[in-house]
Every structure is written in C-alpha cells, then in structure tokens.
Amino acid sequence: DTGVSQDPRHKITKRGQNVTFRCDPISEHNRLYWYRQTLGQGPEFLTYFQNEAQLEKSRLLSDRFSAERPKGSFSTLEIQRTEQGDSAMYLCASTLAEGRGEQFFGPGTRLTVL
C-alpha cells in the first residue's frame, strides 16, 4: 500500500497522560500536514512540514502539542498532559510542494481522553 498510513488507529488515554501519533506519508511527497477533526466539522489545520522543516503552526496548536519530522519522511505528533478537549480524530495528509495542492489523507488516529 503506497498511501498515507497512521499509527495507532485508535488511542484511549486518561487525562494528563502523554500520547504520540505517527504518520508515514506517500514516499515521494515532501510536504506533510497535521489536522484535527471533531464531530460534524471539517479538518482544522494544525501544522505542516516541508521536508524536515516545520513551516507553519496554527494557533490551535498549544504548547502541549509538538510535532517533528526528523528525517523528512515520517512525522510524529505528541500531545502532553492530555485534556478531554483533545479528544478528536487526528489526520495526516501529504502532498508535493511543487504540485497542485491536492492533499492525500491517512486513515486518522482517533483519540479519546477519559
């Protein structure tokens, strides 16, 4: 399968715990995005990378959130001291920076904070 993959698909955690999600983009894609989606809403932009550089972060991304893409391939999104309001679907998408902008999404990681 050459699409975008995400791991884990589901995560249940207790409030205050740290969680980390992984995204593997389409191999030739140099741009990688993270989004958050809550019920009844479209994806909301969190941050994106071009290669290993994090170029933009949304104000939605509080200081409890950090993302990395150390080698310009896979990316991780960590949430520290999780809160119940962090419960959402976390989506990763990738695209070519030189392309037309259409993004290809992974299956998402559904986070539930108890």
Next chain:
Amino acid sequence: QKEVEQDPGPLSVPEGAIVSLNCTYSNSAFQYFMWYRQYSRKGPELLMYTYSSGNKEDGRFTAQVDKSSKYISLFIRDSQPSDSATYLCAMSSRGTGGFKTIFGAGTRLFVKA
C-alpha cells in the same frame, strides 16, 4: 463569517437520484477547489480537483466552480447507497508559505436503497 460555508445536512435521497452539494466561500484568493468523500471514522478521500471556473466530470461525479459567485458544487448522478458519506469541500490558495487549504464542515449524505 467562515471562509468556507457548507450546509451540514443531513441530505437524504432515494437511490438513483441526482445529488447536488454546494459550498460558498469568501476569499477570492482561492484558486484550487477540491471535494473529498469521508466515510464514518475514516480519513477523507480525494474525489475531484479543479483549478479554474467551469465543469469537470469524472464518471458519475461533476464538479462545478463559479469563481465570480464564489460558489462550488458537486453533482452525483445515479446515486448509490455506497455514496452515503460526508462530503467535504476544500479550497486552496498558493502563498509564500505554500498552499493554504480550508475545509468546509461537510455535508452528510444518505442514499436510501
């Protein structure tokens, strides 16, 4: 006012009906227009991509863009129960920092057999 407005539905139609889904937007800088289909608890899947005003057809799907009215549409012909999903419109503009993409809230579609 949101940059992209999309009626959340739900929209319920009988099998075989023609479905019309719409979005309006306020930012005239948007140049690229997309429709994604999202099944429950899955990631969005790119359905249609258009760059300019006009129509683009792909099988049972037709995407229409009217930049002068800031209005885009997706038509589904001969709708099938398997088309039951949430349809998200998305719009992008290319700036100095790359593409900025904004998504609509999605319209839930139910196609009854």
